[in-house]
Amino acid sequence: MIFPVFWVACLQEDSISHHYIDFKGVSFIYPDNTQALSDINLHICHGESVGIIGANGAGKSTLLELITGILLPQEGEIVVGGIAVTKKTLASIRRHVGFTFQNPDNQVFMNTVWEDVAFGPRNYLLSEEAVEKKVTAALETMGILHLKDRPPYRLSGGEKRSAAIASVLALEPDILLMDEPSSDLDPRARRKLIALINQFTHTKLITSHDLDLVLETCKRVIVLHKGTVVYDGSPIEVFKDEKSLHTWGLEKPLTMSDCLVCDSKKNRGQ
Amino acid sequence: MNSNTESFLNLRFFDDLSAKRTFVHSIHPLFSLIVACLYLFSVISVEKYALSRLFPLVLYPFIIIPLAEIPFLKLLKRTVYVLPLVIGIGIFNPLFDNQEMLIAQGISINAGWISFAVLVIKAELAVLGALILFATTGIVNIAYALRLLRVPRFFVLQLLLTYRYITLMNLETARLLNAYALRAPDQKGIAMKAWGPLAGQLLIRTFDAATHVYHAMKLRGFDGEYRSGRRFSVSFKDFAYAISWLGFFILVYFFDISGFLGSLFTGG
Numbered sequence: 001m002i003f004p005v006f007w008v009a010c011l012q013e014d015s016i017s018h019h020y021i022d023f024k025g026v027s028f029i030y031p032d033n034t035q036a037l038s039d040i041n042l043h044i045c046h047g048e049s050v051g052i053i054g055a056n057g058a059g060k061s062t063l064l065e066l067i068t069g070i071l072l073p074q075e076g077e078i079v080v081g082g083i084a085v086t087k088k089t090l091a092s093i094r095r096h097v098g099f100t101f102q103n104p105d106n107q108v109f110m111n112t113v114w115e116d117v118a119f120g121p122r123n124y125l126l127s128e129e130a131v132e133k134k135v136t137a138a139l140e141t142m143g144i145l146h147l148k149d150r151p152p153y154r155l156s157g158g159e160k161r162s163a164a165i166a167s168v169l170a171l172e173p174d175i176l177l178m179d180e181p182s183s184d185l186d187p188r189a190r191r192k193l194i195a196l197i198n199q200f201t202h203t204k205l206i207t208s209h210d211l212d213l214v215l216e217t218c219k220r221v222i223v224l225h226k227g228t229v230v231y232d233g234s235p236i237e238v239f240k241d242e243k244s245l246h247t248w249g250l251e252k253p254l255t256m257s258d259c260l261v262c263d264s265k266k267n268r269g270q
Numbered sequence: 271m272n273s274n275t276e277s278f279l280n281l282r283f284f285d286d287l288s289a290k291r292t293f294v295h296s297i298h299p300l301f302s303l304i305v306a307c308l309y310l311f312s313v314i315s316v317e318k319y320a321l322s323r324l325f326p327l328v329l330y331p332f333i334i335i336p337l338a339e340i341p342f343l344k345l346l347k348r349t350v351y352v353l354p355l356v357i358g359i360g361i362f363n364p365l366f367d368n369q370e371m372l373i374a375q376g377i378s379i380n381a382g383w384i385s386f387a388v389l390v391i392k393a394e395l396a397v398l399g400a401l402i403l404f405a406t407t408g409i410v411n412i413a414y415a416l417r418l419l420r421v422p423r424f425f426v427l428q429l430l431l432t433y434r435y436i437t438l439m440n441l442e443t444a445r446l447l448n449a450y451a452l453r454a455p456d457q458k459g460i461a462m463k464a465w466g467p468l469a470g471q472l473l474i475r476t477f478d479a480a481t482h483v484y485h486a487m488k489l490r491g492f493d494g495e496y497r498s499g500r501r502f503s504v505s506f507k508d509f510a511y512a513i514s515w516l517g518f519f520i521l522v523y524f525f526d527i528s529g530f531l532g533s534l535f536t537g538g
């Protein structure tokens with residue numbers, strides 16, 4: 001079954017349109033000639049919550065890294081809030097974009113959790129009092145204030161993840177990009193994360209294998225398959241379509257699957 | 271992780287120590303840096319056979335290490351990495367430099383042995399002095415002091431990234447060795463034929479990790495200037511600290527204190 005790739009009309013496009021993201025014919029090839037993305041065209045509206053899903057190696061991380069300018073495309077153009085992502089515009093774009101890496105080890109590098117979260121605000125030359133406020137708030141939001149003096153490299157995977165997210169929250173980004181944020185979180189931390197993502201009202205893009213998380217936090221889903229967009233639309237629609245999910249190497253979210261315990265049947269596809 | 275993480279030249283050791291709050295840690299980084307440089311200069315300028323000139327210089331680590339609450343043996347352990355190199359350079363001294371030298375009444379010794387001892391002790395003290403600076407001032411504050419001395423941002427950044435790079439390499443080494451040990455449980459060390467691939471993996475992984483960390487720093491507004499958030503103001507104690515050490519180093523440089531003390535006892 002083939003899905004039409006459609007563009008969601010942006011409601012607020014004219015009024016407040018700063019935090020939108022545009023992909024115009026974007027292709028990306030890694031130095032070893034792996035074609036990670038080919039001809040991506042997307043428009044993500046201000047304030048939209050978008051889940052990006054796809055099997056391992058589909059190009060999800062590459063897509064997010066292109067928005068931050070960590071990678072620059074060989075073809076096409078990415079525009080964030082009206083500014084094209086180029087070497088020259090990186091600094092101003094990065095002021096608005098918060099990115100949590102797939103591997104939190106890449107992100108926490110200071111000697112204590114506190115220092116790490118404070119790293120960003122300090123770079124923007126805030127007063128030490130303001131830095132303290134922001135860091136405390138971010139750590140409290142993630143429920144890890146008690147870890148503030150611990151060295152990040154000695155934390156558990158989930159604690160590290162929470163610290164990485166806190167370090168991004170402290171910068172109060174207008175656009176939030178999260179690469180598989182729920183991996184290695186325990187159920188409670190995952191719950192908190194979902195609540196947190198839902199509180200964040202700005203533009204957000206989340207890649208995840210956790211389709212339940214996507215279902216709970218995103219109004220729009222983009223499916224990547226071998227570096228191309230194969231679906232762009234409502235989450236419910238795509239999650240019902242077991243056959244296509246299977247072709248793309250995905251599994252139905254648990255909340256939409258048949259219940260193994262009580263034997264109830266749900267959403268038996270089309 | 272297991273003990274692998276703790277062994278090796280673990281720079282986190284210094285990060286942790288430099289977070290302490292003792293008197294030595296409270297000294298303005300610029301003054302600590304200057305004192306450490308003066309100390310290195312004093313150690314290096316000791317002449318080839320002037321063994322007795324080295325003894326008073328041992329005081330510096332012996333005073334600072336307890337004051338700064340640094341675990342002495344652990345620090346000492348980290349200085350021995352340079353020993354093989356120094357011994358390699360100095361071991362030929364006793365062979366080539368075999369004139370006799372009088373060290374006390376009636377006792378003479380091959381001069382090469384003396385210059386060898388001087389070389390080893392000098393190296394040990396110099397490394398100790400540098401490590402003490404890392405352990406008390408911390409890399410971030412050293413960078414800050416270097417910037418105050420108008421060292422170009424580029425060089426300071428290189429220093430910081432190299433430091434981070436070594437830290438990452440240690441973590442990656444630990445991971446790799448663990449992964450290897452888990453899959454070769456009966457093996458004591460690492461098989462010869464696995465060395466090449468392991469070393470290659472290590473380089474690639476460390477490079478990747480360093481690149482990622484660098485990107486993560488850039489994403490959070492890093493512009494090449496590290497900001498520790500600690501504000502140092504210069505006070506009387508910084509001057510007092512630096513001037514006392516300066517005085518001591520000058521004294522040691524111009525007068526043979528231990529020789530003088532020795533002659534008091536022997537009445538010579």
Ligand SMILES: Nc1ncnc2c1ncn2[C@@H]1O[C@H](COP(=O)(O)OP(=O)(O)O)[C@@H](O)[C@H]1O
Binds near residue numbers: 056057058059060
């Ligand atoms: N640094 C890299 N060098 C070469 N190829 C890479 C690199 N990173 C990812 N790739 C390749 O690019 C493709 C997309 O990767 P990625 O964006 O990480 O996928 P995902 O996040 O969806 O799992 C994969 O085929 C992957 O093997």
Ligand SMILES: [Mg+2]
Binds near residue numbers: 062
């Ligand atoms: Mg990925």
